[in-house]
Structures are given as structure tokens and as C-alpha cells.
Amino acid sequence: MSSYKNTLQYLYELERFGIRMGLECIDVILKSLGNPHLKYPVIHIGGTNGKGSTSVMLASVLQEAGCKVGLYTSPHLLKFNxxxxxxxxxxxxxxxxxMTERIRNRSQESEVRSQKNSKLKTQNSKLASTTFFEFTTAMAFLHFAEEHVDIAVIEVGLGGRLDATNVCKPLVSVITNVSKEHEEILGKGIRNIALEQTGIIKENGILLTGASQPSVLKVFNETCRGRNAKIYRFKILRPATRDPRLFGFHGKKWRLDKLKTNLLRRHQYKNAGLALFALEMIGKKGFKITEDAVRTGLENVRLQGRLQIVSIEPTIVLDSAHNPAGAKVLRDSLLKEFCYKKLILVVGIMADKDIKGFLSNIAPIVDLVILTKPNTPRAAKEDVLTSAAKPFAKRIKLIKNVKNAYRFAKSIAKKQDLICVTGSFYTVGEVLSNLKV
Incomplete structure (x- = not known):
């Protein structure tokens, strides 16, 4: 049997196949494994931002309600697991x-059979170039089946229609919100991105959404009519106090006040509301969710890399915002939730992101922007970062790796200053793994 280290090396090498939009390969893999994704109910979570937070909240409440819950999210911060x-x-x-060995062996067996059957040859040849996300998605579906989960919460990787997770048959589909991201893959403009995300809406299904743009809602409504699906727009959650961790939820069944989450971002009440709305819906499918389960489940949620405070004096915050909409939310949170004298931003972002859009939304409030490059081939190069930051930043410093960038920020910060590390999960993950630097 291979070692864990060698297995991860094999999995990460699959990233050379990039992103493939389509379901043919994942269908072949799952069929060879006995279609594990069809053996338990699913809640499918899509959207541009907030997918991970909503997914974790859902899983936490379901677990507190006594369910055995599978949770599949991406990417990871510290460890693949x-x-x-x-x-x-x-x-x-x-x-x-x-599981990696088993999925590889099944893939190879399918390829051998395909050599004897010309009809299968084209189909199974896709297994030879399985992408990283396709492989890990198959692993998640298989693991949940073998663990005999009562329900699984599955986060979309990218878009929806052609995402590898979109082979599941969900009880409820959730689209948190829609903003511009990955336009080179999903299409230019909000409407095209919304069209891709509607791919997770199933025939006779249920869609819950927190989106508010008229053009997006028009796409959602048209899609739901065409698929005989019901759409519910989430707009009934309200903050209970000025404390961002306290809020109330008035849904179709529940009227809950003074709910609490330990997540600091003020917008998290919206993600919590979508999670609770979804829980109300699956309550009609036989899942018994009590008020105590809701309250305890929400309070138990902990999320690394989401406005995570790792130090005081100076205050150091880690946040995995990585697109313009996320940068705007982060900016508002820093202005409203923190007091500081100077703000130092350590930012490393991926080359395929809207770097200029990201920096335009946060750099103007920052005293010093430290640009850096996380240890991944996907990271944006220094000259690209510098060019994008210049129109918006008061001061810029370039430091080539995350560890040294973080160390420098700490060395110059005074007790009353704030350091924020952001731009990608990779950047935040590197800091988390080196918190003593």
C-alpha cells in the first residue's frame, strides 16, 4: 500500500489536467464504484460566496439533530482531509x-474492458485524465456511502451546471448569491454566471437563494418554471442587535430570536438564514430538526480563515476572501468590527482571479499593502500584483513568499495596528501553518 505522502503527491499531480467542465468523467468513475452518490439524500450548495459557511452551518445543525452527516467542501486550508x-x-x-488505490484500480479495470469494447473505449478513456476535483469528489461520495450517512451536504466547486458535484439528486438546492468570478470559464457577466449556477436546479426540485439582483432572479425564475421547480427567495432574516453574532430568523415554520453564531462577519446571518431555510424544507422530508438543535448547532460552528482572529496587540485577522465581492464584505467588516490605528494588508491571490477588482475594493482603506506569492503554480506573479495594486494602494511592498511577508508585517506593526492576511485559501493556509513565524 502507498504511503499517505505518496498518495497526496499522486492526487495533486492530477491538477495538471486543470479544470474540466463536464459530467462525463465523474459519471464513469461513479458508475464503476456502484453509484455511491445515489445512496443517501443530499443538500447541494452553490453560489459565488458563502457556500462553505452555509454548508458548515447546515452540517452542524443536522449533526446536533442526531443525523450522521457527510460534508464535502473545498478547498482546504491546512490538510487535504x-x-x-x-x-x-x-x-x-x-x-x-x-480509496485512492481503489478508485485508480477501478479506473484501470474500466480502461482494460474498454479495449475489448469499442463502444466503451471513448467513454472510459476519459478516466486516464481524471482531474483532481473529479477524483476527490468521487472519493467523498464513496466515503459517505460507506459510512452510511443519513444525509450529505455537498458544496459546488465551480459554477454548477458542469461541476463534478452536479451528479447528485438533492432534496434542496441552494444558491447563496451571484457575483462576477471565473468569467473566463462561466461566461461574461452576471447573467451568464447565473445561468451556469442554475444547473444545480433539478426537475421538480426546490431552489433557495439569497440573490437579489433583478437580472439574476429573472434567470432563476425562468429556469424554475422550465423545470417545474419551486423557488424561494430568502429575505426574512433580520439582525437582532448590533452584535454581528446575534440575529433572529422568521421563516415559514420557525420564529427564532436571539440566535447566536461565533462567526464575526456581519453578513454571516444571511448564510445562517439560508441554512435554516433549507433545514425547514427538509423537515418536510422527514428530518426532525428541533429549536435546541438549531441553537446549539449554530453556536458550535467554527470556521478557520473567515475573519479569524489569531493575535491581539497587534490584532491579526485571517480571511480567505478571493474575489471582488468578498473583498467588499471584508472591507466593510474591518471598518465596522475593528478599531485600529493603521491597517496592514498581506495579500496573495491566484492568477485566474479578478485581481484588480479585488484590490480596488479593499486597498484604498489600507495604509500598507504587502504583496506576496503563495506556494502554488496558480499564484499571480509579482509584476501582475504590483500593476493591479498601484492605482488603489497608498503604499506597496513586495515580498516574494508568504512566510516572510507575514513576518515583516508583524515586525513593523504597533500594538494598536491591524494586520489582515487575505487573497486566497492558499495564502491564509500558509500563515496558519506557520503561526509562530
Whole structure:
């Protein structure tokens, strides 16, 4: 049997196949494994931002209600295992090794059979170039089936229509919101992105959304009519106090006040509301969710890399915002939730992101922008970052790796200053793994 280290090396090497939009390959893999994704009910979570937070909240409340819950999210911050969890427990190193070998073997067996059957040859040849996300999605579906989960919460990777997770048959589909991101893949403009995200809406299904743009809602309504699906627009949650962790939820069934989450971002009440709305809906499908489960489940939620405070004096905040909409939310949170004298931003972002849009939304409030490059081939190059930051930043400093950038920020910060590390999960993850630097 391979080692865990060698297995991860194999999985990460699959990233050379890039992003493939389509369901043919994942269909072949899952069929060879006995279609594990069809053996339990699913809540499918899409949208531009807030997918991860909404997914984790859902899973936490369901677990508190007594369900055995599978949770699949991406990307990870510190360790691959974070992506696949059952009742909060990460998949083990041993199980990752064993499942990787099994999926590889099934793929090879399918390829051998295809050599004897010309009809299968084209279909199964796709297995030879399985992408990283397709492979890990298959692993998650298989793990949940073998763990006999009662329900799984599945986060969309990219878009929706052609995302590898879109082979599931959800009880409820959730689209948190829609903003511009990955336009080179999903299409230019909000309308095209919304069209891609509607791919997770199923025939006779249920869509819950927190989107508010008229053009987006028009796309959603048209799609739901065409698929005989019901759409519910979430607009009934309200903050209860000035404390961003307290809020109330008035839904179709529940009227809950003084709910609490330990997540600091003020907008998290919207993600919590979508999660509770989805829980109301699956309550009609036989899942019994009590008020106590809701309250305790929400309070138990902990999310690394989402406005996470890791130090005081100076205050150091880690946030995985990585697109213009996320940068705007982060900016508002920093202005409203923190007091500081100077703000130092450490930012490393991926080359395929809207770097200029991201920096335009946050750099103007920053005293010093430290540009850096996380350890991944996807990271934007220094000259690209510098060019994008110049129109918006008061001061810029370029430091080539995250560890040194973070160390420099700490060395110049005074007790009353604020350091914010952001731009990508990769950047935040590197800081989390080196918190003593």
C-alpha cells in the first residue's frame, strides 16, 4: 500500500489536467464504484460566496439533530482531509490511501474492458485524465456511502451546471448569491454566471437563494418554471442587535430570536438564514430538526480563515476572501468590527482571479499593502500584483513568499495596528501553518 505522502503527491499531480467542465468523467468513475452518490439524500450548495459557511452551518445543525452527516467542501486550508468529513471528523489518512488505490484500480479495470469494447473505449478513456476535483469528489461520495450517512451536504466547486458535484439528486438546492468570478470559464457577466449556477436546479426540485439582483432572479425564475421547480427567495432574516453574532430568523415554520453564531462577519446571518431555510424544507422530508438543535448547532460552528482572529496587540485577522465581492464584505467588516490605528494588508491571490477588482475594493482603506506569492503554480506573479495594486494602494511592498511577508508585517506593526492576511485559501493556509513565524 502507498504511503499517505505518496498518495497526496499522486492526487495533486492530477491538477495538471486543470479544470474540466463536464459530467462525463465523474459519471464513469461513479458508475464503476456502484453509484455511491445515489445512496443517501443530499443538500447541494452553490453560489459565488458563502457556500462553505452555509454548508458548515447546515452540517452542524443536522449533526446536533442526531443525523450522521457527510460534508464535502473545498478547498482546504491546512490538510487535504478537511475536504471530506462525517459528523465533523475528517477522513483518515489511511482511508484516503485505500480509496485512492481503489478508485485508480477501478479506473484501470474500466480502461482494460474498454479495449475489448469499442463502444466503451471513448467513454472510459476519459478516466486516464481524471482531474483532481473529479477524483476527490468521487472519493467523498464513496466515503459517505460507506459510512452510511443519513444525509450529505455537498458544496459546488465551480459554477454548477458542469461541476463534478452536479451528479447528485438533492432534496434542496441552494444558491447563496451571484457575483462576477471565473468569467473566463462561466461566461461574461452576471447573467451568464447565473445561468451556469442554475444547473444545480433539478426537475421538480426546490431552489433557495439569497440573490437579489433583478437580472439574476429573472434567470432563476425562468429556469424554475422550465423545470417545474419551486423557488424561494430568502429575505426574512433580520439582525437582532448590533452584535454581528446575534440575529433572529422568521421563516415559514420557525420564529427564532436571539440566535447566536461565533462567526464575526456581519453578513454571516444571511448564510445562517439560508441554512435554516433549507433545514425547514427538509423537515418536510422527514428530518426532525428541533429549536435546541438549531441553537446549539449554530453556536458550535467554527470556521478557520473567515475573519479569524489569531493575535491581539497587534490584532491579526485571517480571511480567505478571493474575489471582488468578498473583498467588499471584508472591507466593510474591518471598518465596522475593528478599531485600529493603521491597517496592514498581506495579500496573495491566484492568477485566474479578478485581481484588480479585488484590490480596488479593499486597498484604498489600507495604509500598507504587502504583496506576496503563495506556494502554488496558480499564484499571480509579482509584476501582475504590483500593476493591479498601484492605482488603489497608498503604499506597496513586495515580498516574494508568504512566510516572510507575514513576518515583516508583524515586525513593523504597533500594538494598536491591524494586520489582515487575505487573497486566497492558499495564502491564509500558509500563515496558519506557520503561526509562530
Amino acid at each position: 478537511e475536504r471530506i468529513r462525517v459528523n465533523g471528523e475528517e477522513i483518515t489518512d489511511r482511508k484516503i490511501v485505500e
